Amino acid sequence: MEQISKNRKLPRREFLQAVAAGGTLAPALRPATLGMSDSASPANEPSSVAPAERHDDRDVVILQNETLRVSFDVHSGALVGLESKLTGWRIEDRRELARSFVMFAPLPDRHFNPILGEKNKLASIAKSADGKSVAFVWNNLESEHAGRLDITLKGTVTLDEHGLSFDAEVINHSPYGVESVSYPILGDLTVPEGEKALTRENLAYAGMQRVPLYPTFTNERGYFGVDYPIQMVPTPGRPFVLVSTEQQGLYAGAHDTSSKELIEWTFELKPGYENSLDNKNPAISSISGHAVSLVFSVAHFPFAAAGESAQLSRVVMQPYKGTWHKGVDVYKQWRKTWFRRPATPAWARDVHSWQQLNINSSEDDLRLRYEDLPKIGRDCAKYGVKAIQLVGWNNGGQDRGNPSHDTDPRLGTKEQLRDAIAQVQAMGVNIILFNKYTWSDITTEWFRKELTRYAALDPYGDYYQYQGYRYQTPTQLAEINPRRFAVMCMNSREWRKVCAREFRKSIDLGAAGILYDEVQHHGSANYCFASDHGHHVPANVYAGDALLGADLRKIAAESGHDFLFSGEDPYDLELRHYSLSYFRINTDHTPLHRYIDPYASMMVAASGFNDREMINACLLYRYVISYEPYNFKGHLDDFPLTMEYGRKVDALRRRYKEYLWDTEFRDTRGAEVLVDGKTYANYS
Numbered sequence: 301m302e303q304i305s306k307n308r309k310l311p312r313r314e315f316l317q318a319v320a321a322g323g324t325l326a327p328a329l330r331p332a333t334l335g336m337s338d339s340a341s342p343a344n345e346p347s348s349v350a351p352a353e354r355h356d357d358r359d360v361v362i363l364q365n366e367t368l369r370v371s372f373d374v375h376s377g378a379l380v381g382l383e384s385k386l387t388g389w390r391i392e393d394r395r396e397l398a399r400s401f402v403m404f405a406p407l408p409d410r411h412f413n414p415i416l417g418e419k420n421k422l423a424s425i426a427k428s429a430d431g432k433s434v435a436f437v438w439n440n441l442e443s444e445h446a447g448r449l450d451i452t453l454k455g456t457v458t459l460d461e462h463g464l465s466f467d468a469e470v471i472n473h474s475p476y477g478v479e480s481v482s483y484p485i486l487g488d489l490t491v492p493e494g495e496k497a498l499t500r501e502n503l504a505y506a507g508m509q510r511v512p513l514y515p516t517f518t519n520e521r522g523y524f525g526v527d528y529p530i531q532m533v534p535t536p537g538r539p540f541v542l543v544s545t546e547q548q549g550l551y552a553g554a555h556d557t558s559s560k561e562l563i564e565w566t567f568e569l570k571p572g573y574e575n576s577l578d579n580k581n582p583a584i585s586s587i588s589g590h591a592v593s594l595v596f597s598v599a600h601f602p603f604a605a606a607g608e609s610a611q612l613s614r615v616v617m618q619p620y621k622g623t624w625h626k627g628v629d630v631y632k633q634w635r636k637t638w639f640r641r642p643a644t645p646a647w648a649r650d651v652h653s654w655q656q657l658n659i660n661s662s663e664d665d666l667r668l669r670y671e672d673l674p675k676i677g678r679d680c681a682k683y684g685v686k687a688i689q690l691v692g693w694n695n696g697g698q699d700r701g702n703p704s705h706d707t708d709p710r711l712g713t714k715e716q717l718r719d720a721i722a723q724v725q726a727m728g729v730n731i732i733l734f735n736k737y738t739w740s741d742i743t744t745e746w747f748r749k750e751l752t753r754y755a756a757l758d759p760y761g762d763y764y765q766y767q768g769y770r771y772q773t774p775t776q777l778a779e780i781n782p783r784r785f786a787v788m789c790m791n792s793r794e795w796r797k798v799c800a801r802e803f804r805k806s807i808d809l810g811a812a813g814i815l816y817d818e819v820q821h822h823g824s825a826n827y828c829f830a831s832d833h834g835h836h837v838p839a840n841v842y843a844g845d846a847l848l849g850a851d852l853r854k855i856a857a858e859s860g861h862d863f864l865f866s867g868e869d870p871y872d873l874e875l876r877h878y879s880l881s882y883f884r885i886n887t888d889h890t891p892l893h894r895y896i897d898p899y900a901s902m903m904v905a906a907s908g909f910n911d912r913e914m915i916n917a918c919l920l921y922r923y924v925i926s927y928e929p930y931n932f933k934g935h936l937d938d939f940p941l942t943m944e945y946g947r948k949v950d951a952l953r954r955r956y957k958e959y960l961w962d963t964e965f966r967d968t969r970g971a972e973v974l975v976d977g978k979t980y981a982n983y984s
Contacts, residue, residue: 361427361434363459368619370457370464376400377422377436377455379484384619387548389492391619394585397593399485400436401453405443405476413445413476417485433458449474455483463551463618463630470602471609478604481612482566482597489513489567489594492545498594500567501542501549501624502533506869506883506902508624508890513543513594516579517569528572529579532599533565536842537820537871541565542627543596549620551627552598556613557638557873559843562826563613564599603827603838625969628895635872635896642853644879645812645862647730648901651953651961652686653925653946654732656905656932659690660697660708661771662783667692667933670712670720673731677724679936683943684950688724689815689882691734691932693717698734699769700783702741703751705733705802707809714809721810730812732864737799737848738818739766739785747786754795755786756828756841763787766823787825790844792833796851803852813864815882819845820869849877866901869893875900882926885914891921891967891984898922898965907931910941919949920984922965 360371360380371381378400382392392398400417407413423437439452450473458465466484491498491514498514511518511531519529533541540553554563571590574582582592602610616634620626657676659668668676673690680688692698695706707714721731740751742765755763764787770776788795806814827838835844849865856863866880872893875881880901881893894902903924906914918925925946929938936943953960965984973980 361425363432363434363457363464365459365461368459368464370459372425372434372436372457373398373400374425375421376418377425377438378417379486382486382617384548384550384621386619386621387492389548389619390490391550392486392488393490394488394591394593397487397591399487399595399597400483401438401455401485402482402597403441403451403453403470403478404480405446405449405451405472405474405478407446407476410445413443415441415443415449415451432460446476449476451478453481453483457484462634463616465555466598466615466617468600468612469609470604470612472604472606475606477606478602478610480599480601482599483612484615484617485595485597487593487595489543489596492548495545497545499544500531500533501544501627502538502540502565503872503892503896504538506881506891506893507885507888508892510890513567514581515583517567517573517581517594518579526568529569531565531567534826535559535563535565536873538565539872540628540631542624544624544627547622549624549627551616551618551620551630552596553616553631553634554613555616555634558613559840559846559873561603561610561613561840562601562842563615564601566595566597566599568595568597570595601827601840603836605837623969625895625967628892632896639897640876641899642865642875642877642879644901645864647686648813648864648866648880651950651957653684653927653950654687654689654903655680655685655927655936656689656691658692658698658933660692660711662697662700662769663771663773663776664697664710665772666710668711670707670717673717673720674723674727676935677727677729680724680729681727683936684947685729685927685936687730687732687812689732689734689926689932693733696741698771699736700741701744702739702785703737703788703798703802704744704746705735705805718809725810725812730864731810732813732815732866733806733809733811734817735803735806735814736817737802738788738822740788741783742786743783751788751795751798752786754788754792754798754833755830756789756822756825757830758825759829759838761829764823764825785823787823787841789828789830789833789835789839790822790841790848791828791835791839792830792844794833796844796848799848800851800855803855807856807859807861807863812862813866815880816865816867816870816878819867819874819878820871845874846877849874853877866903872896880924885917887913889917891965894921894923894965895967898963905932906942906946908942909939910945911939912942912945915942915946915949916982919953919960920982922961925950 359374362371369383373380378398380395380398383390403415405413420438420441423439426435434457436455440448441451443449452471455468468483470478472478500511500513502509517529520531535554536559543550570593574580598615600612604610618630660666695708707717740747766785768782768784770782775781822841825841829838831837865878867878869883870878870881882903884905903926905926905928907928973983
């Protein structure tokens, strides 16, 4: 990129051509009006929609291709225009509402110290020679409560066949840390012309969460803590969001596999509701003298300390035309660049079913002894069920004593459990042991004397807590005596050593695999601020998930076991380590994660006593059936209607395996089903 000298005088036309061709605009050269029209940018490219009349191309630099047209203010760097050429949707429209960035650099005596992009002009702007990217630099940033700070924000925006990419780096030479940077920001996210509703869509527990943005807006934080109604959607479990109507939308995704930072997809309704009784947005451009807008910003949390630099995760935006599937296809294309399916035992890849069985809860409901398990195995063999997820086998029962994976002497000896596992597996039924490493039970002496050192700490030096779970007795169901948990730091090598020792106990028992319960989240903790865990202070707790997954995989490989790693709804990055995902669904389920990964092993619970519709959903969405009578505390004989229908469905899947199992899942794409002339939704 060529720098334009601030001492050289240029005629206006030559000046504009220099910027359009890749020059850097220095502050001293900025005229009052800098016309960057279509003729001064790589504009003459095909468009499926005739371009709408431009209504303010003064002082802007433009990037565009056949899909998108984006413009930035050359003085502030604010994103002033964003238009889908696929549909003509002016996604970002009113220039006066445009924003560049917002940063927070807390002071020792005042945590609330924002740095507002609108109060910080660009130090330089440069467009690349190929016309595909623009580089921005803001430096010596003016903060609201500490004056100018020696902080630099560098941003590069690139438009190519993969979408509109935003890369940024924070260089912090100030005496204060930089906690968060909101970048990019759409200050005026619009509803497409002619549409009556706008919805946010994202992954949530393997399905799709749909939350209204317009004409109503759902506030997801306490109204007492925010200035405007707000929605915040965190990564890594939700790596992208869609802003959509029925036939078009905008994809925004975090294209970074490192989990080095938390990102929150953030939506705000300004100035607020027109009618708060029903969460109704104002349907006009201004109300009571205040501009009405939806603001979409991407909040990064780099926690760059004084003297540190931090590279923000890449964010990609791309408009699409069609149903939500077209938006998710953007993510799927990027996913192909990094996803490699982990090794999985052959039996778990084929058509099969499971039983989940709890033999003890945290309230000492001792249901079965280890020596009784062969009877359960014979029942499974009779029904053709290939695996038992054994829950509550550990000392203290389910959700008690974590992370202990010792056997419980009240249920029998370790040798008895090992022998029972061997007997059951000789019948062709695999034993999968319930494991959990996310928490530590704070009621144990082990935690109080040792494990507290490995708990994730908040900025005040206290460990994060999780509420725990309630089992069976009125006292615990009334929230009087549940076991509370500490959230553990996955970036602590010493904690991962504890997990490894506990995991080896499942290997030593001869199990065919584990199901890591709650592998997908860390409760109230996103960052750990402990200074003695061997990580950056702070560190994103989720970054340690991949480290633990690799550790456990290595142990299993060294043992020679053909071992199954499964978990409760592993987020997408975790599917590099966990081969099977288990979750529960209901009637509103949209199989979003199945669409993202058509071939992954995914399993759902069937607990109804004539559970035909749940089993039909398993057939539609290629889910393994997990039989769970009496909420996984009963026996397969307890619900014969469910077993009969489930066996028929699995027999059908085996007979037509080429079409129902060993094939790409496409959801409803490629076909339309009508019943009595009306669209029917429940098909794939």
